[in-house]
Amino acid sequence: MSLIDETTAVDPAAPTTEVVHSGKPVSRFSLVMSRLRRTPRFWVGAVGLGLVVLWAIFGLVPNAWNYTDLDIYNMGSSPSALHWFGTSDIGEDIYAQTIVGLRKSLIIGLLVGPLAAIIAGIVGAVAGYLGGWWDRAIVWVIDLLLVLPSLFLFILLSPIFKQLSWVALIFLLAAFGWMIMARVIRAQTRSLRERDFIKAARFMGVDTWTIIRRHVLPNVSSLLIIDATLGVGGAILSETTLSFFGFGIQAPDVSLGTLLAAGQTAAATRPWLFIFPAAILVITVLCASLIGDALRDAVDPTSGANRD
Amino acid sequence: MIGFIAKRFINYAILSAIATLSAYVLASIILNPAARYLGRNPRPSDDTINAILDGLGVNPNTPVIERLWAWIVRLVTQGSLGDTIHNTSVISEMTARAGTSLRLLILGTILAALVGVALGVWGAVRQYKFSDQAISFASFTILATPAFVIGILLMISATMFNNLLGIQLINFTGEYTAGLDGGWWVLFWDRAAHLLLPTIALALMGAAGYSRYQRSAMLDVLSADYIRTARSKGRTRGSALVRHGVRVALIPMSTYFAYSFATILAGAAVTELVFSWHGMGEMLVQAISQSDINAFTGAILFNAVLILIAGTLSDVVYAALDPRVRV
Numbered sequence: 001m002s003l004i005d006e007t008t009a010v011d012p013a014a015p016t017t018e019v020v021h022s023g024k025p026v027s028r029f030s031l032v033m034s035r036l037r038r039t040p041r042f043w044v045g046a047v048g049l050g051l052v053v054l055w056a057i058f059g060l061v062p063n064a065w066n067y068t069d070l071d072i073y074n075m076g077s078s079p080s081a082l083h084w085f086g087t088s089d090i091g092e093d094i095y096a097q098t099i100v101g102l103r104k105s106l107i108i109g110l111l112v113g114p115l116a117a118i119i120a121g122i123v124g125a126v127a128g129y130l131g132g133w134w135d136r137a138i139v140w141v142i143d144l145l146l147v148l149p150s151l152f153l154f155i156l157l158s159p160i161f162k163q164l165s166w167v168a169l170i171f172l173l174a175a176f177g178w179m180i181m182a183r184v185i186r187a188q189t190r191s192l193r194e195r196d197f198i199k200a201a202r203f204m205g206v207d208t209w210t211i212i213r214r215h216v217l218p219n220v221s222s223l224l225i226i227d228a229t230l231g232v233g234g235a236i237l238s239e240t241t242l243s244f245f246g247f248g249i250q251a252p253d254v255s256l257g258t259l260l261a262a263g264q265t266a267a268a269t270r271p272w273l274f275i276f277p278a279a280i281l282v283i284t285v286l287c288a289s290l291i292g293d294a295l296r297d298a299v300d301p302t303s304g305a306n307r308d
Numbered sequence: 309m310i311g312f313i314a315k316r317f318i319n320y321a322i323l324s325a326i327a328t329l330s331a332y333v334l335a336s337i338i339l340n341p342a343a344r345y346l347g348r349n350p351r352p353s354d355d356t357i358n359a360i361l362d363g364l365g366v367n368p369n370t371p372v373i374e375r376l377w378a379w380i381v382r383l384v385t386q387g388s389l390g391d392t393i394h395n396t397s398v399i400s401e402m403t404a405r406a407g408t409s410l411r412l413l414i415l416g417t418i419l420a421a422l423v424g425v426a427l428g429v430w431g432a433v434r435q436y437k438f439s440d441q442a443i444s445f446a447s448f449t450i451l452a453t454p455a456f457v458i459g460i461l462l463m464i465s466a467t468m469f470n471n472l473l474g475i476q477l478i479n480f481t482g483e484y485t486a487g488l489d490g491g492w493w494v495l496f497w498d499r500a501a502h503l504l505l506p507t508i509a510l511a512l513m514g515a516a517g518y519s520r521y522q523r524s525a526m527l528d529v530l531s532a533d534y535i536r537t538a539r540s541k542g543r544t545r546g547s548a549l550v551r552h553g554v555r556v557a558l559i560p561m562s563t564y565f566a567y568s569f570a571t572i573l574a575g576a577a578v579t580e581l582v583f584s585w586h587g588m589g590e591m592l593v594q595a596i597s598q599s600d601i602n603a604f605t606g607a608i609l610f611n612a613v614l615i616l617i618a619g620t621l622s623d624v625v626y627a628a629l630d631p632r633v634r635v
Contacts, residue, residue: 143323144323144326144327146567147323147324147570147612148330148331148608149571149574149611150574151574151577152574152577152608152611155592156335156338156339158596159338159339160338180567233452237452241455244456245581245593267463267464268463274464278453278460278461281453281454281457282449282453285452286448286449286452289451289452290448
């Protein structure tokens with residue numbers, strides 16, 4: 001969670017620099033916020049994601065069952081007053097399992113999104129600012145990772161990560177989720193580096209790392225925040241797909257992916273094993289991407305590819 | 309124009325070659341083919357294991373660089389990708405499976421592109437109308453759904469549909485009905501019926517992404533001056549939109565197509581696995597779980613060649629649409 005605080009903490013820095021340079025009466029931050037407030041899509045996403053997070057935290061409180069409990073008198077029962085989402089064929093409470101799985105998937109998504117955005121920011125800024133051979137090498141790696149589908153790399157690396165705990169999966173997902181954004185950040189940095197305030201800093205003898213940290217990163221922070229938000233949904237999708245095929249979260253731990261894998265065989269005959277976790281998964285990812293999409297429009301309402 | 313395409317083709321070819329070679333190196337480092345023989349009872353002697361592994365060219369005691377060199381030499385001189393751990397040649401395994409995957413990929417991609425572009429243009433022209441909102445919402449929902457969930461949901465609805473009709477109208481397990489006897493037409497019809505659901509699954513995922521992108525590209529074009537000029541010249545609205553609007557809006561789409569093709573490949577692999585098709589996606593996953601380095605590299609090479617073709621194709625489309633490239 002501290003990672004998210006860090007990225008949002010960068011945010012107020014961006015508008016202040018903007019204000020000093022452009023001298024606009026309205027700060028960029030409040031402009032973006034007022035645009036966001038007028039987007040219905042943002043409200044749907046924010047309220048939805050808020051409810052999902054609250055449900056993941058407090059959802060187990062009113063439930064009589066824990067996710068490891070086995071109700072041997074009600075095995076494979078359909079949703080009822082006793083078991084709200086029904087039970088599996090060995091009597092596990094699907095409601096409790098869904099919440100525990102959702103917690104894990106949410107934690108992974110909320111950590112991987114910002115983490116990948118931070119990598120994208122640093123790599124993209126370094127490539128764009130330094131130029132030359134550094135730039136060529138980094139762009140080459142990015143292109144390579146775009147050609148090799150990352151899902152296949154995750155599966156290839158899974159024998160290593162299976163032995164470690166599920167926390168290792170967070171780093172794996174983040175390590176392969178930054179490429180597209182890094183290209184965008186790089187392009188942005190290349191134009192920033194010719195701007196006067198960065199030139200001035202360079203001629204004053206400020207060292208490269210300080211310029212990147214103090215001048216480049218704050219100026220691309222809005223892009224990074226968008227990427228972090230959109231990355232949450234993407235990370236949850238990757239995690240569930242990996243876990244579904246047995247390459248992600250391993251047995252004693254539960255995630256939405258493993259839950260769906262368990263419910264898959266019975267999907268047609270006992271749909272509650274599959275439908276409830278799948279619905280929660282889709283709602284969570286949908287809300288996260290709605291917020292990201294609304295943010296993108298609010299930050300840059302005129303941008304071609306992003307306009308809505 | 310030929311120069312531009314040739315340059316792009318060489319760029320993609322180098323990228324694909326490097327991707328395949330790095331996949332070989334990565335797989336050699338991570339996978340341990342010896343483990344398969346160590347677990348046997350009685351355990352084969354070290355000499356036997358070494359001999360088997362040497363025969364396949366995957367012995368971990370040989371340095372990776374040496375093995376990689378041997379692999380390249382064999383590919384160049386004999387046109388062979390080595391043997392799988394089941395002692396069949398990787399090439400023959402691939403030819404048996406490639407048709408299955410290509411059928412799904414080609415049909416799915418073409419459908420996805422057509423439907424995606426059409427929906428995107430429709431949404432942009434009818435911006436903020438009900439149909440636009442409905443298309444947007446549907447594509448957001450599909451983009452938020454993992455590929456395997458789409459596949460299973462389609463299977464559930466097909467089962468319900470079959471039960472409703474009382475006959476087995478839609479078949480979806482596997483690639484064809486095993487042991488089906490009949491003429492060429494019966495077999496063809498059977499395969500086409502099995503192709504239905506996986507193709508829909510793949511086309512839905514692709515079309516959702518393309519329609520979002522096409523919509524915003526089209527919105528950009530709609531406000532451009534040359535559309536107004538075309539209208540004032542006396543063109544009808546439809547003709548101006550198609551000849552001047554869609555054509556220009558397709559240019560950024562062709563670049564997006566090349567970049568999104570890797571995602572389509574991953575989606576197709578997942579779809580194959582869900583519908584239990586014996587295609588390249590299954591070969592790749594099995595190769596990893598059986599620590600089969602040669603088969604894994606073969607599957608990655610297949611994907612790299614497809615990305616090479618898709619990238620070059622999108623550059624050809626780009627050059628055909630954008631006159632500036634042809635100068």
